[in-house]
Amino acid sequence: MSFSRLAIRPIVAASGSRRLATSAVVVKHKLPDLPYDYAALEPSISAKIMELHHSKHHQTYVNSLNEAEEKYAAALHAGDVTAQIALQPALKFHGGGHLNHSLFWENLAPKSSGGGTPPGGALAKAIDATWGDYGAFKKVVNASLAGIQGSGWSWLVKDKETGQLQVITLPNQDPVTGKYVPLLGIDAWEHAYYLQYQNRKAEYFGAIWDVINWKAAEGRFKV
Amino acid sequence: MASTHKYTLPALPYAYDALEPYISHQIMTLHHDKHHQAYVNNLNAATASHVQALEKSDVQAQIALQQAIKFNGGGHINHSLFWANLAPASSPSAKTEAAPKLMDALAEKYGSYEKFQDEFNAVLLGLQGSGWGWLVKKKSGELDIVATKVHTFEAMIVMMREDANGLQDQDPVVGAQPVFGVDMWEHAYYIQYFNDKASYVTGIWNVINWEESERRFLEQVGQLKL
Ligand SMILES: [Fe+2]
Numbered sequence: 001m002s003f004s005r006l007a008i009r010p011i012v013a014a015s016g017s018r019r020l021a022t023s024a025v026v027v028k029h030k031l032p033d034l035p036y037d038y039a040a041l042e043p044s045i046s047a048k049i050m051e052l053h054h055s056k057h058h059q060t061y062v063n064s065l066n067e068a069e070e071k072y073a074a075a076l077h078a079g080d081v082t083a084q085i086a087l088q089p090a091l092k093f094h095g096g097g098h099l100n101h102s103l104f105w106e107n108l109a110p111k112s113s114g115g116g117t118p119p120g121g122a123l124a125k126a127i128d129a130t131w132g133d134y135g136a137f138k139k140v141v142n143a144s145l146a147g148i149q150g151s152g153w154s155w156l157v158k159d160k161e162t163g164q165l166q167v168i169t170l171p172n173q174d175p176v177t178g179k180y181v182p183l184l185g186i187d188a189w190e191h192a193y194y195l196q197y198q199n200r201k202a203e204y205f206g207a208i209w210d211v212i213n214w215k216a217a218e219g220r221f222k223v
Numbered sequence: 224m225a226s227t228h229k230y231t232l233p234a235l236p237y238a239y240d241a242l243e244p245y246i247s248h249q250i251m252t253l254h255h256d257k258h259h260q261a262y263v264n265n266l267n268a269a270t271a272s273h274v275q276a277l278e279k280s281d282v283q284a285q286i287a288l289q290q291a292i293k294f295n296g297g298g299h300i301n302h303s304l305f306w307a308n309l310a311p312a313s314s315p316s317a318k319t320e321a322a323p324k325l326m327d328a329l330a331e332k333y334g335s336y337e338k339f340q341d342e343f344n345a346v347l348l349g350l351q352g353s354g355w356g357w358l359v360k361k362k363s364g365e366l367d368i369v370a371t372k373v374h375t376f377e378a379m380i381v382m383m384r385e386d387a388n389g390l391q392d393q394d395p396v397v398g399a400q401p402v403f404g405v406d407m408w409e410h411a412y413y414i415q416y417f418n419d420k421a422s423y424v425t426g427i428w429n430v431i432n433w434e435e436s437e438r439r440f441l442e443q444v445g446q447l448k449l
């Protein structure tokens with residue numbers, strides 16, 4: 001540890017290490033407001049689930065991410081590489097949890113606001129070109145969700161390099177990164193459905209299509 | 224070709240409401256009758272397919288089945304161990320006095336039983352996503368706390384099959400045997416505790432079966448039978 005400290009300190013000092021540990025640089029993340037009421041996605045997702053999921057689970061990811069970033073800033077300030085590496089899993093888990101849930105809330109909408117209306121425009125064309133039609137695509141996503149062993153997410157992503165669509169699964173709170181752009185994510189953690197569906201997770205995967213907000217996915221597809 | 228062994232759901236060694244108020248009747252019913260049963264069913268389906276693949280000498284199909292066998296076989300083993308390492312809070316088995324040798328070993332390794340609990344709790348609450356926390360006895364006889372994520376269910380299987388030939392260089396927990404485990408999947412507590420998993424973790428200490436834990440602790444590593 002002392003070796004890495006010696007090696008890194010001059011670089012950190014040159015970039016102004018004091019500023020790294022101040023709140024002016026480490027901006028606190030905040031829980032985003034839900035764009036609809038907790039009960040708005042019923043009967044697909046119950047109000048109780050939405051409330052716990054947003055106000056407890058997501059809030060905890062936000063709090064823990066802020067904590068991890070604060071510690072990370074201190075480790076940067078101290079030139080402590082060992083501490084930085086030790087903080088990486090927390091940063092990934094809570095940072096991923098915050099990113100994933102923020103995308104997820106936008107991915108959903110009450111039926112009265114277009115939830116469940118099939119995709120349109122260029123994204124619909126790309127889905128048809130990749131999987132045949134929307135029904136076939138949903139089957140692929142549902143199979144990927146059912147195949148997740150433990151906590152994780154399924155994502156419809158766009159490959160930045162090729163423009164191709166793909167369905168991928170990621171474990172725990174690993175966020176979509178690298179060459180993939182997340183278009184649509186579905187939370188397959190048990191907390192996302194257990195109070196309403198218990199072990200019948202296939203029912204949850206079937207019902208969630210009624211509240212998918214394809215407008216959000218179309219917006220992300222264009223970028 | 225040999226016929227397939229059929230795995231069956233073991234009966235709970237106590238009533239579904241016997242672990243109240245720490246684990247609710249409803250959780251135990253769903254967890255045992257639905258979740259564990261699904262692991263057993265899927266394991267039987269996967270092993271039956273494996274027999275067919277063997278008969279056809281289809282190596283690709285056999286390899287494709289490995290993950291399902293690991294996951295569902297691990298789920299079956301872990302839950303079988305879990306039910307047996309729990310006991311009603313009022314029973315003599317749930318008293319730490321039922322594990323005198325294990326208590327001595329815990330005090331020696333961790334300083335005190337309370338310090339061991341603190342460390343074990345930290346491991347349980349530090350799990351990122353679904354997984355299990357285990358107290359294990361290593362081949363050296365030393366105790367250790369390990370977390371197994373969902374994809375390392377196989378670590379538990381390897382632990383139990385570990386023999387004198389050793390597989391030590393493949394996994395840090397190889398060669399150990401489970402003393403007791405705690406299921407940290409959300410299905411294990413969500414209906415009762417919601418996001419408050421810390422309360423589930425605090426409560427479960429009241430229903431650890433120390434008699435069974437002592438038995439596993441004294442068993443020679445690798446000899447444990449389900
Ligand atoms: Fe979630």
Ligand SMILES: [Fe+2]
Pocket residue numbers: 254258302406408410411
């Ligand atoms: Fe479980």
